[in-house]
Amino acid sequence: MTQAELRLCSLLLQEHFGEIVEKVGNCLLRTGPRPLRLLVGDTGLLPDQVKKALCVLIQHSLVRYEVQPRGSVEYEARSERILRILRYPRYIYTAKTLYGDPGELLVEELLLHGHLSMSCAVARVADRLTETMEDGKTMDYSEVSGTFVRLADTHFIQRCPMVPASPRSAKAPPPPAPALAIAEKDMYIVPRLSLVGKGKRRHSCEEEEEGEHKAKRQKQEGGTSEAPPDDGIYWQVNLERFHQHFRDQALVSAVASRMDQTSSEVVRTMLRMSEVTTASGASHTQPLSSNEIFRSLPAGYNIGKQVLDQYLALLADDPLEFVGKSGDSGGGTYTVSILSSRAPPSPFQHPSLIPLLLRRFGSRCARIFRLLLRKKHLEQKQVEDFAMIPAKEAKDMLYRMLSENLVSLQEIPKTPDHAPSRTFYLYTVNVMAAARMLLHRCYKSVANLMERRQHEMRENKRLLEKSQRVEAILASMQATGAEAAQLHEVEEMITGPERQQLETLKRNVNKIDASENQLDETIFVLESFIESTTKKP
Numbered sequence: 001m002t003q004a005e006l007r008l009c010s011l012l013l014q015e016h017f018g019e020i021v022e023k024v025g026n027c028l029l030r031t032g033p034r035p036l037r038l039l040v041g042d043t044g045l046l047p048d049q050v051k052k053a054l055c056v057l058i059q060h061s062l063v064r065y066e067v068q069p070r071g072s073v074e075y076e077a078r079s080e081r082i083l084r085i086l087r088y089p090r091y092i093y094t095a096k097t098l099y100g101d102p103g104e105l106l107v108e109e110l111l112l113h114g115h116l117s118m119s120c121a122v123a124r125v126a127d128r129l130t131e132t133m134e135d136g137k138t139m140d141y142s143e144v145s146g147t148f149v150r151l152a153d154t155h156f157i158q159r160c161p162m163v164p165a166s167p168r169s170a171k172a173p174p175p176p177a178p179a180l181a182i183a184e185k186d187m188y189i190v191p192r193l194s195l196v197g198k199g200k201r202r203h204s205c206e207e208e209e210e211g212e213h214k215a216k217r218q219k220q221e222g223g224t225s226e227a228p229p230d231d232g233i234y235w236q237v238n239l240e241r242f243h244q245h246f247r248d249q250a251l252v253s254a255v256a257s258r259m260d261q262t263s264s265e266v267v268r269t270m271l272r273m274s275e276v277t278t279a280s281g282a283s284h285t286q287p288l289s290s291n292e293i294f295r296s297l298p299a300g301y302n303i304g305k306q307v308l309d310q311y312l313a314l315l316a317d318d319p320l321e322f323v324g325k326s327g328d329s330g331g332g333t334y335t336v337s338i339l340s341s342r343a344p345p346s347p348f349q350h351p352s353l354i355p356l357l358l359r360r361f362g363s364r365c366a367r368i369f370r371l372l373l374r375k376k377h378l379e380q381k382q383v384e385d386f387a388m389i390p391a392k393e394a395k396d397m398l399y400r401m402l403s404e405n406l407v408s409l410q411e412i413p414k415t416p417d418h419a420p421s422r423t424f425y426l427y428t429v430n431v432m433a434a435a436r437m438l439l440h441r442c443y444k445s446v447a448n449l450m451e452r453r454q455h456e457m458r459e460n461k462r463l464l465e466k467s468q469r470v471e472a473i474l475a476s477m478q479a480t481g482a483e484a485a486q487l488h489e490v491e492e493m494i495t496g497p498e499r500q501q502l503e504t505l506k507r508n509v510n511k512i513d514a515s516e517n518q519l520d521e522t523i524f525v526l527e528s529f530i531e532s533t534t535k536k537p
Helices: 003-017 019-031 036-043 047-059 079-113 118-132 141-153 205-220 239-258 261-273 290-296 305-317 354-361 363-375 380-387 391-403 431-459 461-479 484-491 496-535
Strands: 063-067 073-077 157-159 234-237 323-327 333-336 408-413 423-428
Touching: 003 019, 003 047, 003 079, 003 431, 019 036, 019 047, 019 073, 019 079, 036 047, 036 073, 047 063, 079 118, 079 141, 079 157, 079 234, 079 239, 079 496, 118 141, 141 157, 239 261, 239 496, 261 290, 261 305, 261 333, 290 305, 290 333, 305 323, 305 333, 354 363, 354 391, 363 380, 363 391, 380 391, 380 423, 431 461, 431 496, 461 484, 461 496
Parallel strands: none
Antiparallel strands: 063 073, 157 234, 323 333, 408 423
């Protein structure tokens, strides 16, 4: 694990869970698997604090535990899962695009709490949606639960592993930690619940306090509320399914840019038909017959069967092998090639990465880089001729990219003594090394952006607190029906320069957030390339 990844993980844990959880997580990231006793000693925290921090991390699947042969339990941080926190906004936005507001809030609640039962998630989302509706309107539980079922059917959410119900003798001691497991066929089965009810609006502070005191009193008196029907069945977000969706969208965009919109719609239909049956790491989708694809095309595409067969033949004959033909039954069976049978496409063909080279090294360096990607191996004189760049400039640019590990130099001697006068020096792009280097820089850039945002918020902390107080006063006055003059008088508590400073802060924070999202898209492309390349036999 690099220092850039470690720094970014620490910042993410601190921002989302606080200092104590960040301290425990950072200790696990630096030292590796650790039992509770050593964790307490390494962090200098109280045992109770370490236990609560581990509970939070396990709840969000950021730490795994394993029972050792001698009976002790070791905890290990999942760095790759911690880095996925950066992609949470993208998961939520995707859910909103596919399933509307209920889908967005369901995914947001599951990410916020780590895992929830279906009844609890539906009630929370219905209450939140009711808050945004006009007076007199409420969100029905059935509508939210319908969206929940659709998310499970398309595998965007899945059930958490449970303690298997196995008979255990009364004399046998309990295990040091429970072994959680779930069968693959049960991961997406939604329990049959009759959730009847409507979302509730938030009560006033006095009513909320009264309700809390009543609940505490019931607990002290030994009264227990009725357990929900799905008690013990918890759900979590399936991040790999979201990654599969992002990859499918990128594949459809690549087909549209290379061929045309109809071809991309054919590929989109094939991916949609096999999205649930295709494993996340599969090299191609399940075979689909031409007749099945024709029946599943969207209603807006009025193309005949013969035209569809022509499009499928063109896609199968394309050198990039977007679609492969696997048989002749049913008018021909076809698969979408997720990982091509040849070498995976370079991530530098992605439109977000060449501009990165342009900004850092200039247009001429980017031209040389693209030339080396296309020609594989070139001498310095060939680079000068093909790129049409003067010798001195080409030499400086090549050495600059060589020092940044974007290109590499390969020596091919004519004789065994490796004499420089009798050796060819060929420049080439080691795509894997360059991708890893850029990924490291992306992690470093995201960490810098997060620290910059924290600095901006610290510098304007007093002003932000004042703005929040004024907004709270205005909201309470509007609820009680205050006059416009009174509202205007409260608004004047924030002066003109302060208002301008708040606008500048908001604009800067929005820019930082947008930059983080763009960097995460680049990180996803680079990680997908590295993962697909290392998986290839």
